[in-house]
Amino acid sequence: KNEVEQSPQNLTAQEGEFITINCSYSVGISALHWLQQHPGGGIVSLFMLSSGKKKHGRLIATINIQEKHSSLHITASHPRDSAVYICAVPNYGGSQGNLIFGKGTKLSVKP
Amino acid sequence: IAGITQAPTSQILAAGRRMTLRCTQDMRHNAMYWYRQDLGLGLRLIHYSNTAGTTGKGEVPDGYSVSRANTDDFPLTLASAVPSQTSVYFCASSDSLGTDTQYFGPGTRLTVL
Numbered sequence: 001k002n003e004v005e006q007s008p009q010n011l012t013a014q015e016g017e018f019i020t021i022n023c024s025y026s027v028g029i030s031a032l033h034w035l036q037q038h039p040g041g042g043i044v045s046l047f048m049l050s051s052g053k054k055k056h057g058r059l060i061a062t063i064n065i066q067e068k069h070s071s072l073h074i075t076a077s078h079p080r081d082s083a084v085y086i087c088a089v090p091n092y093g094g095s096q097g098n099l100i101f102g103k104g105t106k107l108s109v110k111p
Numbered sequence: 112i113a114g115i116t117q118a119p120t121s122q123i124l125a126a127g128r129r130m131t132l133r134c135t136q137d138m139r140h141n142a143m144y145w146y147r148q149d150l151g152l153g154l155r156l157i158h159y160s161n162t163a164g165t166t167g168k169g170e171v172p173d174g175y176s177v178s179r180a181n182t183d184d185f186p187l188t189l190a191s192a193v194p195s196q197t198s199v200y201f202c203a204s205s206d207s208l209g210t211d212t213q214y215f216g217p218g219t220r221l222t223v224l
Contacts, residue, residue, distance in 0.1 A: 031210045043201060043215040086153065090210055098144070098169060098209065103153040 002027040002089050006102035013109050019074035021105045023087035030090065032070050033099065034061050037084040046072075046085075077109045114138065117202050117216035124192050124223050132187040132219050134202030142208040143185040144169075145177060147198040148218075154201065160185055161208045192223045 003026040013019055023032070031050040037043045047054050047061040049070070054061050058077075063070040074081055084106050088099040115136040124130050136143065145157040156169030160179040174196060176188045185204075189196055200219045205211040 033210075033212070041199065041218050043203075043218075045212045045214070048210070048212050088154075098156050098159055099213070100156075100170075101154040103151065 002029070002091055002100050004087060004089055004100055004102040006085075006087055006105050008105060009103070010106045011108070013077050013107070015078060015109055015111050017077050017109075019077050019081070019107065019109075021072045021085050021107070023070045023072070023102055025068050025087075025089045027089075027092065028065070028068065032063055033088040034070070034072050035086045035088065035101075037086060037104065039083065043086075074107075079109045079111050082108050115202060115204055115214055115216040117200075117219050119219060120217070121220040122222070124189075124221065126193055126223055127191050130189045130192055130221070132189075132200055132202075132221070134185045134187070134216055135183050136185075136202075136204040136214070136216075137183065138204060138214065139182060140204035140206055140214070141182070142205045142211070143179065144203045144205075144213065145175070145185070145187045146201045146203065147171065147196075148201060149198050157187065157200075159208065192221075194223045197221060197223045 005024045007022045033048050034046040058075045060073040084104040086104045088101045091100040118133045141162045144159045146154045148154050155171050157175050158177040160166045163182045166177050202216040203213040205213045
């Protein structure tokens with residue numbers, strides 16, 4: 001069974017700062033997910049990636065399959081980026097089983 | 112309907128009562144999921160369905176049951192609610208089971224007294 005660790009648990013930044021959130025897992029996987037949970041509670045999928053890097057606007061996700069590690073970066077952070085960011089991986093590694101979720105990183109961006 | 116919907120938005124329930132949380136998607140996704148989210152624990156899978164007519168147990172299935180009579184609907188039933196089932200419940204769907212992108216409903220906040 002996979003285990004997911006996210007760091008930091010909480011992060012406060014000033015507007016404009018570069019943000020990095022980390023995710024590590026214990027069992028090799030075929031794809032990792034990053035999700036965003038808005039302050040109102042809604043959850044949206046940001047990225048699904050299996051290698052290298054993906055970019056969407058100011059968000060960049062990277063993954064190192066060999067090191068079992070992924071990072072989510074936010075460039076030029078803005079108060080509207082304030083949310084909980086969650087990573088998720090297949091529970092039994094590879095592409096097997098359902099997703100297991102990290103506990104999330106709560107990001108607060110101050111104006 | 113656009114995407115995935117849940118009902119009710121919130122509910123306060125007396126312990127011992129039966130409750131069904133509703134979930135409907137219009138994306139013709141094969142897989143559907145029920146999660147609960149508790150402070151400090153993250154999202155945990157309760158039950159899932161690979162396709163209409165099949166269901167499976169997740170990480171925390173005790174006290175819950177589901178059915179999947181058709182592609183669109185995936186209700187979650189608490190037969191006899193207990194206070195430890197106080198939580199926020201999210202329904203999600205994906206094209207196939209496992210690693211496909213999941214789309215989440217808005218959640219149901221349930222309080223069991």
